[in-house]
Amino acid sequence: MTGNTQVAQALTGEPTETPPGPPPQDGSAPMPTEAFDALYTGTAPDLAQQAYLLTGRRRLAREAVEYAFHVAWGRWPEVAIDRNPAGWVRAVTYDYALSPWHRFRPAHRHPDPPPDGRRARGLREALLELPPPYRRTLLLYDGLGIGLPETAAETEASTPAAGNRLLHARALLAEHDPDTxxxxxxxxxxxxxxxAGPTIVLSAPRAVRTGSERRVRLWTRAAVALTALIVAATAFTLATAPTRYEPPLAPGEAVGGVPVLSGSQPLTQQEQQLRDRLHSEPVNGPPRLVPDSR
Structure with missing residues:
Protein backbone atom coordinates (compact mmCIF):
# COMPACT_ATOMS: atom_id res chain seq x y z
CA MET A 1 0.00 0.00 0.00
CA THR A 2 1.50 3.33 -1.05
CA GLY A 3 1.72 6.38 1.16
CA ASN A 4 -0.77 8.40 -0.89
CA THR A 5 -3.30 5.57 -0.59
CA GLN A 6 -2.91 5.60 3.19
CA VAL A 7 -3.52 9.34 3.24
CA ALA A 8 -6.59 8.92 1.07
CA GLN A 9 -7.94 6.27 3.45
CA ALA A 10 -7.45 8.61 6.37
CA LEU A 11 -9.27 11.40 4.53
CA THR A 12 -12.23 9.12 3.83
CA GLY A 13 -12.46 8.04 7.47
CA GLU A 14 -10.99 4.53 7.21
CA PRO A 15 -8.85 3.45 10.16
CA THR A 16 -5.09 3.74 9.93
CA GLU A 17 -2.44 1.96 11.88
CA THR A 18 -0.84 3.96 14.68
CA PRO A 19 2.39 3.07 16.41
CA PRO A 20 1.85 1.60 19.84
CA GLY A 21 2.79 3.68 22.88
CA PRO A 22 5.73 2.91 25.12
CA PRO A 23 5.28 -0.12 27.36
CA PRO A 24 4.56 0.56 31.01
CA GLN A 25 7.48 0.33 33.39
CA ASP A 26 7.31 -1.42 36.72
CA GLY A 27 8.78 -0.13 39.90
CA SER A 28 8.50 3.08 41.85
CA ALA A 29 8.02 6.40 40.08
CA PRO A 30 11.26 8.33 39.48
CA MET A 31 11.94 11.70 40.98
CA PRO A 32 10.89 14.72 38.87
CA THR A 33 14.51 15.67 38.16
CA GLU A 34 15.35 12.10 37.11
CA ALA A 35 12.29 11.85 34.86
CA PHE A 36 13.05 15.21 33.27
CA ASP A 37 16.71 14.35 32.71
CA ALA A 38 15.72 11.04 31.12
CA LEU A 39 13.25 12.76 28.80
CA TYR A 40 15.80 15.41 27.86
CA THR A 41 18.62 12.95 27.27
CA GLY A 42 16.44 10.66 25.17
CA THR A 43 14.66 13.21 22.99
CA ALA A 44 16.66 16.45 22.84
CA PRO A 45 19.30 15.35 20.24
CA ASP A 46 16.64 14.08 17.83
CA LEU A 47 14.51 17.16 18.38
CA ALA A 48 17.51 19.35 17.55
CA GLN A 49 17.95 17.56 14.21
CA GLN A 50 14.24 17.88 13.46
CA ALA A 51 14.26 21.59 14.30
CA TYR A 52 17.30 22.05 12.08
CA LEU A 53 15.51 20.31 9.20
CA LEU A 54 12.52 22.63 9.71
CA THR A 55 14.54 25.85 9.90
CA GLY A 56 17.96 25.21 8.36
CA ARG A 57 19.59 27.07 11.27
CA ARG A 58 21.69 25.35 13.94
CA ARG A 59 21.46 28.16 16.48
CA LEU A 60 17.69 28.44 16.13
CA ALA A 61 17.31 24.66 16.40
CA ARG A 62 19.25 24.59 19.69
CA GLU A 63 17.33 27.60 20.98
CA ALA A 64 13.99 25.98 20.14
CA VAL A 65 14.85 22.72 21.92
CA GLU A 66 16.12 24.40 25.07
CA TYR A 67 13.14 26.77 25.13
CA ALA A 68 10.75 23.81 24.89
CA PHE A 69 12.43 22.06 27.81
CA HIS A 70 12.46 25.29 29.82
CA VAL A 71 8.70 25.42 29.40
CA ALA A 72 8.39 21.69 30.13
CA TRP A 73 10.28 21.96 33.43
CA GLY A 74 8.26 25.01 34.45
CA ARG A 75 5.06 23.01 33.79
CA TRP A 76 6.40 19.62 34.76
CA PRO A 77 3.31 18.42 36.71
CA GLU A 78 1.32 18.84 33.50
CA VAL A 79 3.97 17.29 31.27
CA ALA A 80 4.62 14.36 33.62
CA ILE A 81 1.03 13.10 33.45
CA ASP A 82 0.69 13.66 29.71
CA ARG A 83 0.22 10.45 27.76
CA ASN A 84 3.05 11.48 25.41
CA PRO A 85 5.58 13.82 27.08
CA ALA A 86 7.92 13.59 24.10
CA GLY A 87 5.14 14.72 21.79
CA TRP A 88 4.32 17.59 24.18
CA VAL A 89 7.89 18.86 24.04
CA ARG A 90 8.10 18.27 20.28
CA ALA A 91 5.00 20.43 19.68
CA VAL A 92 6.49 23.32 21.69
CA THR A 93 9.80 22.94 19.86
CA TYR A 94 8.14 23.07 16.44
CA ASP A 95 5.98 26.05 17.43
CA TYR A 96 9.01 28.03 18.54
CA ALA A 97 11.18 27.00 15.59
CA LEU A 98 8.53 27.97 13.01
CA SER A 99 7.51 31.22 14.69
CA PRO A 100 7.32 34.01 12.06
CA TRP A 101 8.91 36.50 14.47
CA HIS A 102 12.37 34.98 13.92
CA ARG A 103 12.56 36.60 10.50
CA PHE A 104 13.01 39.98 12.21
CA ARG A 105 16.11 38.77 14.08
CA PRO A 106 19.30 39.50 12.12
CA ALA A 107 20.95 36.26 13.28
CA HIS A 108 18.13 34.11 11.84
CA ARG A 109 17.29 35.88 8.61
CA HIS A 110 19.33 33.53 6.43
CA PRO A 111 19.78 29.75 6.78
CA ASP A 112 23.12 28.13 7.38
CA PRO A 113 25.24 27.01 4.43
CA PRO A 114 23.75 23.91 2.79
CA PRO A 115 25.30 20.50 3.46
CA ASP A 116 27.62 18.69 1.12
CA GLY A 117 26.01 16.62 -1.57
CA ARG A 118 23.87 17.89 -4.41
CA ARG A 119 20.92 15.63 -3.67
CA ALA A 120 20.78 16.47 0.04
CA ARG A 121 21.21 20.17 -0.69
CA GLY A 122 18.37 20.18 -3.21
CA LEU A 123 15.94 18.38 -0.91
CA ARG A 124 16.72 20.66 2.02
CA GLU A 125 16.28 23.79 -0.07
CA ALA A 126 12.98 22.43 -1.39
CA LEU A 127 11.83 21.73 2.17
CA LEU A 128 12.65 25.27 3.30
CA GLU A 129 10.58 26.68 0.43
CA LEU A 130 7.46 24.89 1.65
CA PRO A 131 4.99 26.84 3.83
CA PRO A 132 5.62 26.12 7.53
CA PRO A 133 2.38 24.10 8.04
CA TYR A 134 3.22 21.90 5.04
CA ARG A 135 6.81 21.46 6.23
CA ARG A 136 5.71 20.47 9.71
CA THR A 137 3.06 18.03 8.51
CA LEU A 138 5.47 16.40 6.07
CA LEU A 139 8.16 15.93 8.72
CA LEU A 140 5.74 14.43 11.24
CA TYR A 141 4.08 12.01 8.84
CA ASP A 142 6.83 11.05 6.41
CA GLY A 143 9.89 11.92 8.46
CA LEU A 144 8.86 10.50 11.85
CA GLY A 145 6.16 8.04 10.75
CA ILE A 146 3.43 9.49 12.98
CA GLY A 147 -0.14 8.61 11.99
CA LEU A 148 -2.26 11.16 10.18
CA PRO A 149 -4.79 11.67 13.03
CA GLU A 150 -1.94 12.24 15.49
CA THR A 151 -0.24 14.58 13.00
CA ALA A 152 -3.46 16.55 12.63
CA ALA A 153 -3.86 16.81 16.40
CA GLU A 154 -0.29 18.01 16.90
CA THR A 155 -0.58 20.61 14.14
CA GLU A 156 -3.99 21.71 15.48
CA ALA A 157 -5.77 20.91 12.23
CA SER A 158 -8.50 18.53 11.16
CA THR A 159 -7.52 15.21 9.66
CA PRO A 160 -8.70 16.18 6.14
CA ALA A 161 -6.76 19.44 6.36
CA ALA A 162 -3.60 17.64 7.48
CA GLY A 163 -4.02 15.13 4.65
CA ASN A 164 -4.40 17.87 2.06
CA ARG A 165 -1.32 19.65 3.41
CA LEU A 166 0.64 16.42 3.13
CA LEU A 167 -0.45 15.77 -0.46
CA HIS A 168 0.35 19.33 -1.53
CA ALA A 169 3.75 19.18 0.19
CA ARG A 170 4.61 15.96 -1.61
CA ALA A 171 3.55 17.45 -4.94
CA LEU A 172 5.69 20.56 -4.41
CA LEU A 173 8.71 18.46 -3.47
CA ALA A 174 8.20 16.25 -6.54
CA GLU A 175 8.37 19.35 -8.74
CA HIS A 176 11.86 20.11 -7.40
CA ASP A 177 13.04 16.50 -7.24
CA PRO A 178 11.18 13.90 -9.34
CA ASP A 179 12.89 11.11 -7.35
CA THR A 180 10.70 11.93 -4.33
CA ALA A 196 23.24 13.22 8.47
CA GLY A 197 22.42 16.50 10.17
CA PRO A 198 25.14 18.66 11.69
CA THR A 199 26.25 18.19 15.26
CA ILE A 200 24.31 20.52 17.56
CA VAL A 201 25.79 20.84 21.03
CA LEU A 202 23.07 21.09 23.67
CA SER A 203 23.29 22.13 27.28
CA ALA A 204 23.32 19.56 30.07
CA PRO A 205 19.97 18.62 31.67
CA ARG A 206 20.93 20.31 34.93
CA ALA A 207 21.77 23.53 33.10
CA VAL A 208 18.41 23.45 31.33
CA ARG A 209 16.56 22.97 34.63
CA THR A 210 18.55 25.80 36.21
CA GLY A 211 17.85 28.05 33.25
CA SER A 212 14.14 27.28 33.46
CA GLU A 213 14.05 28.11 37.17
CA ARG A 214 15.97 31.34 36.56
CA ARG A 215 13.53 32.22 33.81
CA VAL A 216 10.58 31.67 36.14
CA ARG A 217 12.18 33.84 38.83
CA LEU A 218 12.79 36.66 36.36
CA TRP A 219 9.21 36.56 35.10
CA THR A 220 7.92 36.48 38.68
CA ARG A 221 10.01 39.50 39.66
CA ALA A 222 8.92 41.34 36.53
CA ALA A 223 5.26 40.61 37.33
CA VAL A 224 5.70 41.81 40.92
CA ALA A 225 7.47 44.98 39.77
CA LEU A 226 4.77 45.69 37.18
CA THR A 227 2.04 45.15 39.78
CA ALA A 228 3.77 47.50 42.22
CA LEU A 229 4.12 50.12 39.48
CA ILE A 230 0.43 49.89 38.64
CA VAL A 231 -0.52 50.18 42.33
CA ALA A 232 1.73 53.24 42.78
CA ALA A 233 0.34 54.91 39.66
CA THR A 234 -3.22 54.23 40.82
CA ALA A 235 -2.52 55.67 44.29
CA PHE A 236 -0.89 58.78 42.81
CA THR A 237 -3.85 59.31 40.50
CA LEU A 238 -6.34 58.99 43.36
CA ALA A 239 -4.34 61.43 45.50
CA THR A 240 -4.01 64.12 42.84
CA ALA A 241 -7.30 63.80 41.01
CA PRO A 242 -9.98 66.50 41.67
CA THR A 243 -12.77 65.52 44.07
CA ARG A 244 -15.53 67.42 42.27
CA TYR A 245 -16.34 68.42 38.76
CA GLU A 246 -15.50 71.98 37.81
CA PRO A 247 -17.01 72.93 34.47
CA PRO A 248 -14.80 75.08 32.30
CA LEU A 249 -15.75 78.70 31.63
CA ALA A 250 -17.34 79.12 28.25
CA PRO A 251 -15.76 81.75 26.00
CA GLY A 252 -17.63 85.00 25.48
CA GLU A 253 -20.01 85.21 22.56
CA ALA A 254 -22.22 87.90 21.03
CA VAL A 255 -25.83 87.18 22.05
CA GLY A 256 -28.65 88.95 20.26
CA GLY A 257 -26.42 91.68 18.89
CA VAL A 258 -25.08 92.59 22.36
CA PRO A 259 -21.32 93.09 22.23
CA VAL A 260 -19.15 90.87 24.36
CA LEU A 261 -18.15 92.37 27.71
CA SER A 262 -14.46 91.87 28.05
CA GLY A 263 -12.67 94.53 30.10
CA SER A 264 -13.46 98.27 30.30
CA GLN A 265 -15.66 99.74 27.56
CA PRO A 266 -15.10 103.14 25.88
CA LEU A 267 -16.87 106.06 27.63
CA THR A 268 -19.77 107.83 26.05
CA GLN A 269 -19.76 111.60 25.58
CA GLN A 270 -21.95 112.12 28.67
CA GLU A 271 -19.68 109.92 30.78
CA GLN A 272 -16.62 111.81 29.62
CA GLN A 273 -18.23 115.17 30.58
CA LEU A 274 -19.07 113.80 34.03
CA ARG A 275 -15.53 112.58 34.52
CA ASP A 276 -14.08 115.95 33.52
CA ARG A 277 -16.40 117.73 35.91
CA LEU A 278 -15.46 115.49 38.83
CA HIS A 279 -11.79 116.09 38.15
CA SER A 280 -12.22 119.88 37.99
CA GLU A 281 -14.31 120.45 41.13
CA PRO A 282 -13.15 120.16 44.76
CA VAL A 283 -13.18 116.81 46.39
CA ASN A 284 -15.33 117.88 49.38
CA GLY A 285 -18.22 120.29 49.83
CA PRO A 286 -21.89 120.55 48.95
CA PRO A 287 -21.38 120.40 45.19
CA ARG A 288 -20.12 116.82 45.62
CA LEU A 289 -23.09 115.76 47.69
CA VAL A 290 -26.04 117.75 46.33
CA PRO A 291 -27.03 117.09 42.71
CA ASP A 292 -26.79 120.04 40.46
CA SER A 293 -29.97 121.00 38.66
CA ARG A 294 -28.08 122.22 35.66
Whole structure:
Protein backbone atom coordinates (compact mmCIF):
# COMPACT_ATOMS: atom_id res chain seq x y z
CA MET A 1 0.00 0.00 0.00
CA THR A 2 1.50 3.33 -1.05
CA GLY A 3 1.72 6.38 1.16
CA ASN A 4 -0.77 8.40 -0.89
CA THR A 5 -3.30 5.57 -0.59
CA GLN A 6 -2.91 5.60 3.19
CA VAL A 7 -3.52 9.34 3.24
CA ALA A 8 -6.59 8.92 1.07
CA GLN A 9 -7.94 6.27 3.45
CA ALA A 10 -7.45 8.61 6.37
CA LEU A 11 -9.27 11.40 4.53
CA THR A 12 -12.23 9.12 3.83
CA GLY A 13 -12.46 8.04 7.47
CA GLU A 14 -10.99 4.53 7.21
CA PRO A 15 -8.85 3.45 10.16
CA THR A 16 -5.09 3.74 9.93
CA GLU A 17 -2.44 1.96 11.88
CA THR A 18 -0.84 3.96 14.68
CA PRO A 19 2.39 3.07 16.41
CA PRO A 20 1.85 1.60 19.84
CA GLY A 21 2.79 3.68 22.88
CA PRO A 22 5.73 2.91 25.12
CA PRO A 23 5.28 -0.12 27.36
CA PRO A 24 4.56 0.56 31.01
CA GLN A 25 7.48 0.33 33.39
CA ASP A 26 7.31 -1.42 36.72
CA GLY A 27 8.78 -0.13 39.90
CA SER A 28 8.50 3.08 41.85
CA ALA A 29 8.02 6.40 40.08
CA PRO A 30 11.26 8.33 39.48
CA MET A 31 11.94 11.70 40.98
CA PRO A 32 10.89 14.72 38.87
CA THR A 33 14.51 15.67 38.16
CA GLU A 34 15.35 12.10 37.11
CA ALA A 35 12.29 11.85 34.86
CA PHE A 36 13.05 15.21 33.27
CA ASP A 37 16.71 14.35 32.71
CA ALA A 38 15.72 11.04 31.12
CA LEU A 39 13.25 12.76 28.80
CA TYR A 40 15.80 15.41 27.86
CA THR A 41 18.62 12.95 27.27
CA GLY A 42 16.44 10.66 25.17
CA THR A 43 14.66 13.21 22.99
CA ALA A 44 16.66 16.45 22.84
CA PRO A 45 19.30 15.35 20.24
CA ASP A 46 16.64 14.08 17.83
CA LEU A 47 14.51 17.16 18.38
CA ALA A 48 17.51 19.35 17.55
CA GLN A 49 17.95 17.56 14.21
CA GLN A 50 14.24 17.88 13.46
CA ALA A 51 14.26 21.59 14.30
CA TYR A 52 17.30 22.05 12.08
CA LEU A 53 15.51 20.31 9.20
CA LEU A 54 12.52 22.63 9.71
CA THR A 55 14.54 25.85 9.90
CA GLY A 56 17.96 25.21 8.36
CA ARG A 57 19.59 27.07 11.27
CA ARG A 58 21.69 25.35 13.94
CA ARG A 59 21.46 28.16 16.48
CA LEU A 60 17.69 28.44 16.13
CA ALA A 61 17.31 24.66 16.40
CA ARG A 62 19.25 24.59 19.69
CA GLU A 63 17.33 27.60 20.98
CA ALA A 64 13.99 25.98 20.14
CA VAL A 65 14.85 22.72 21.92
CA GLU A 66 16.12 24.40 25.07
CA TYR A 67 13.14 26.77 25.13
CA ALA A 68 10.75 23.81 24.89
CA PHE A 69 12.43 22.06 27.81
CA HIS A 70 12.46 25.29 29.82
CA VAL A 71 8.70 25.42 29.40
CA ALA A 72 8.39 21.69 30.13
CA TRP A 73 10.28 21.96 33.43
CA GLY A 74 8.26 25.01 34.45
CA ARG A 75 5.06 23.01 33.79
CA TRP A 76 6.40 19.62 34.76
CA PRO A 77 3.31 18.42 36.71
CA GLU A 78 1.32 18.84 33.50
CA VAL A 79 3.97 17.29 31.27
CA ALA A 80 4.62 14.36 33.62
CA ILE A 81 1.03 13.10 33.45
CA ASP A 82 0.69 13.66 29.71
CA ARG A 83 0.22 10.45 27.76
CA ASN A 84 3.05 11.48 25.41
CA PRO A 85 5.58 13.82 27.08
CA ALA A 86 7.92 13.59 24.10
CA GLY A 87 5.14 14.72 21.79
CA TRP A 88 4.32 17.59 24.18
CA VAL A 89 7.89 18.86 24.04
CA ARG A 90 8.10 18.27 20.28
CA ALA A 91 5.00 20.43 19.68
CA VAL A 92 6.49 23.32 21.69
CA THR A 93 9.80 22.94 19.86
CA TYR A 94 8.14 23.07 16.44
CA ASP A 95 5.98 26.05 17.43
CA TYR A 96 9.01 28.03 18.54
CA ALA A 97 11.18 27.00 15.59
CA LEU A 98 8.53 27.97 13.01
CA SER A 99 7.51 31.22 14.69
CA PRO A 100 7.32 34.01 12.06
CA TRP A 101 8.91 36.50 14.47
CA HIS A 102 12.37 34.98 13.92
CA ARG A 103 12.56 36.60 10.50
CA PHE A 104 13.01 39.98 12.21
CA ARG A 105 16.11 38.77 14.08
CA PRO A 106 19.30 39.50 12.12
CA ALA A 107 20.95 36.26 13.28
CA HIS A 108 18.13 34.11 11.84
CA ARG A 109 17.29 35.88 8.61
CA HIS A 110 19.33 33.53 6.43
CA PRO A 111 19.78 29.75 6.78
CA ASP A 112 23.12 28.13 7.38
CA PRO A 113 25.24 27.01 4.43
CA PRO A 114 23.75 23.91 2.79
CA PRO A 115 25.30 20.50 3.46
CA ASP A 116 27.62 18.69 1.12
CA GLY A 117 26.01 16.62 -1.57
CA ARG A 118 23.87 17.89 -4.41
CA ARG A 119 20.92 15.63 -3.67
CA ALA A 120 20.78 16.47 0.04
CA ARG A 121 21.21 20.17 -0.69
CA GLY A 122 18.37 20.18 -3.21
CA LEU A 123 15.94 18.38 -0.91
CA ARG A 124 16.72 20.66 2.02
CA GLU A 125 16.28 23.79 -0.07
CA ALA A 126 12.98 22.43 -1.39
CA LEU A 127 11.83 21.73 2.17
CA LEU A 128 12.65 25.27 3.30
CA GLU A 129 10.58 26.68 0.43
CA LEU A 130 7.46 24.89 1.65
CA PRO A 131 4.99 26.84 3.83
CA PRO A 132 5.62 26.12 7.53
CA PRO A 133 2.38 24.10 8.04
CA TYR A 134 3.22 21.90 5.04
CA ARG A 135 6.81 21.46 6.23
CA ARG A 136 5.71 20.47 9.71
CA THR A 137 3.06 18.03 8.51
CA LEU A 138 5.47 16.40 6.07
CA LEU A 139 8.16 15.93 8.72
CA LEU A 140 5.74 14.43 11.24
CA TYR A 141 4.08 12.01 8.84
CA ASP A 142 6.83 11.05 6.41
CA GLY A 143 9.89 11.92 8.46
CA LEU A 144 8.86 10.50 11.85
CA GLY A 145 6.16 8.04 10.75
CA ILE A 146 3.43 9.49 12.98
CA GLY A 147 -0.14 8.61 11.99
CA LEU A 148 -2.26 11.16 10.18
CA PRO A 149 -4.79 11.67 13.03
CA GLU A 150 -1.94 12.24 15.49
CA THR A 151 -0.24 14.58 13.00
CA ALA A 152 -3.46 16.55 12.63
CA ALA A 153 -3.86 16.81 16.40
CA GLU A 154 -0.29 18.01 16.90
CA THR A 155 -0.58 20.61 14.14
CA GLU A 156 -3.99 21.71 15.48
CA ALA A 157 -5.77 20.91 12.23
CA SER A 158 -8.50 18.53 11.16
CA THR A 159 -7.52 15.21 9.66
CA PRO A 160 -8.70 16.18 6.14
CA ALA A 161 -6.76 19.44 6.36
CA ALA A 162 -3.60 17.64 7.48
CA GLY A 163 -4.02 15.13 4.65
CA ASN A 164 -4.40 17.87 2.06
CA ARG A 165 -1.32 19.65 3.41
CA LEU A 166 0.64 16.42 3.13
CA LEU A 167 -0.45 15.77 -0.46
CA HIS A 168 0.35 19.33 -1.53
CA ALA A 169 3.75 19.18 0.19
CA ARG A 170 4.61 15.96 -1.61
CA ALA A 171 3.55 17.45 -4.94
CA LEU A 172 5.69 20.56 -4.41
CA LEU A 173 8.71 18.46 -3.47
CA ALA A 174 8.20 16.25 -6.54
CA GLU A 175 8.37 19.35 -8.74
CA HIS A 176 11.86 20.11 -7.40
CA ASP A 177 13.04 16.50 -7.24
CA PRO A 178 11.18 13.90 -9.34
CA ASP A 179 12.89 11.11 -7.35
CA THR A 180 10.70 11.93 -4.33
CA UNK A 181 7.44 11.15 -6.14
CA UNK A 182 7.17 7.80 -4.35
CA UNK A 183 6.41 8.22 -0.63
CA UNK A 184 8.81 5.41 0.30
CA UNK A 185 11.68 7.18 -1.45
CA UNK A 186 10.74 10.47 0.20
CA UNK A 187 10.70 8.86 3.65
CA UNK A 188 14.12 7.32 3.06
CA UNK A 189 15.53 10.66 1.90
CA UNK A 190 14.09 12.44 4.95
CA UNK A 191 15.59 9.78 7.22
CA UNK A 192 18.98 10.37 5.57
CA UNK A 193 18.70 14.12 6.17
CA UNK A 194 17.81 13.60 9.82
CA UNK A 195 20.66 11.13 10.32
CA ALA A 196 23.24 13.22 8.47
CA GLY A 197 22.42 16.50 10.17
CA PRO A 198 25.14 18.66 11.69
CA THR A 199 26.25 18.19 15.26
CA ILE A 200 24.31 20.52 17.56
CA VAL A 201 25.79 20.84 21.03
CA LEU A 202 23.07 21.09 23.67
CA SER A 203 23.29 22.13 27.28
CA ALA A 204 23.32 19.56 30.07
CA PRO A 205 19.97 18.62 31.67
CA ARG A 206 20.93 20.31 34.93
CA ALA A 207 21.77 23.53 33.10
CA VAL A 208 18.41 23.45 31.33
CA ARG A 209 16.56 22.97 34.63
CA THR A 210 18.55 25.80 36.21
CA GLY A 211 17.85 28.05 33.25
CA SER A 212 14.14 27.28 33.46
CA GLU A 213 14.05 28.11 37.17
CA ARG A 214 15.97 31.34 36.56
CA ARG A 215 13.53 32.22 33.81
CA VAL A 216 10.58 31.67 36.14
CA ARG A 217 12.18 33.84 38.83
CA LEU A 218 12.79 36.66 36.36
CA TRP A 219 9.21 36.56 35.10
CA THR A 220 7.92 36.48 38.68
CA ARG A 221 10.01 39.50 39.66
CA ALA A 222 8.92 41.34 36.53
CA ALA A 223 5.26 40.61 37.33
CA VAL A 224 5.70 41.81 40.92
CA ALA A 225 7.47 44.98 39.77
CA LEU A 226 4.77 45.69 37.18
CA THR A 227 2.04 45.15 39.78
CA ALA A 228 3.77 47.50 42.22
CA LEU A 229 4.12 50.12 39.48
CA ILE A 230 0.43 49.89 38.64
CA VAL A 231 -0.52 50.18 42.33
CA ALA A 232 1.73 53.24 42.78
CA ALA A 233 0.34 54.91 39.66
CA THR A 234 -3.22 54.23 40.82
CA ALA A 235 -2.52 55.67 44.29
CA PHE A 236 -0.89 58.78 42.81
CA THR A 237 -3.85 59.31 40.50
CA LEU A 238 -6.34 58.99 43.36
CA ALA A 239 -4.34 61.43 45.50
CA THR A 240 -4.01 64.12 42.84
CA ALA A 241 -7.30 63.80 41.01
CA PRO A 242 -9.98 66.50 41.67
CA THR A 243 -12.77 65.52 44.07
CA ARG A 244 -15.53 67.42 42.27
CA TYR A 245 -16.34 68.42 38.76
CA GLU A 246 -15.50 71.98 37.81
CA PRO A 247 -17.01 72.93 34.47
CA PRO A 248 -14.80 75.08 32.30
CA LEU A 249 -15.75 78.70 31.63
CA ALA A 250 -17.34 79.12 28.25
CA PRO A 251 -15.76 81.75 26.00
CA GLY A 252 -17.63 85.00 25.48
CA GLU A 253 -20.01 85.21 22.56
CA ALA A 254 -22.22 87.90 21.03
CA VAL A 255 -25.83 87.18 22.05
CA GLY A 256 -28.65 88.95 20.26
CA GLY A 257 -26.42 91.68 18.89
CA VAL A 258 -25.08 92.59 22.36
CA PRO A 259 -21.32 93.09 22.23
CA VAL A 260 -19.15 90.87 24.36
CA LEU A 261 -18.15 92.37 27.71
CA SER A 262 -14.46 91.87 28.05
CA GLY A 263 -12.67 94.53 30.10
CA SER A 264 -13.46 98.27 30.30
CA GLN A 265 -15.66 99.74 27.56
CA PRO A 266 -15.10 103.14 25.88
CA LEU A 267 -16.87 106.06 27.63
CA THR A 268 -19.77 107.83 26.05
CA GLN A 269 -19.76 111.60 25.58
CA GLN A 270 -21.95 112.12 28.67
CA GLU A 271 -19.68 109.92 30.78
CA GLN A 272 -16.62 111.81 29.62
CA GLN A 273 -18.23 115.17 30.58
CA LEU A 274 -19.07 113.80 34.03
CA ARG A 275 -15.53 112.58 34.52
CA ASP A 276 -14.08 115.95 33.52
CA ARG A 277 -16.40 117.73 35.91
CA LEU A 278 -15.46 115.49 38.83
CA HIS A 279 -11.79 116.09 38.15
CA SER A 280 -12.22 119.88 37.99
CA GLU A 281 -14.31 120.45 41.13
CA PRO A 282 -13.15 120.16 44.76
CA VAL A 283 -13.18 116.81 46.39
CA ASN A 284 -15.33 117.88 49.38
CA GLY A 285 -18.22 120.29 49.83
CA PRO A 286 -21.89 120.55 48.95
CA PRO A 287 -21.38 120.40 45.19
CA ARG A 288 -20.12 116.82 45.62
CA LEU A 289 -23.09 115.76 47.69
CA VAL A 290 -26.04 117.75 46.33
CA PRO A 291 -27.03 117.09 42.71
CA ASP A 292 -26.79 120.04 40.46
CA SER A 293 -29.97 121.00 38.66
CA ARG A 294 -28.08 122.22 35.66
Missing amino acids: TEPEVLRARLAELLA
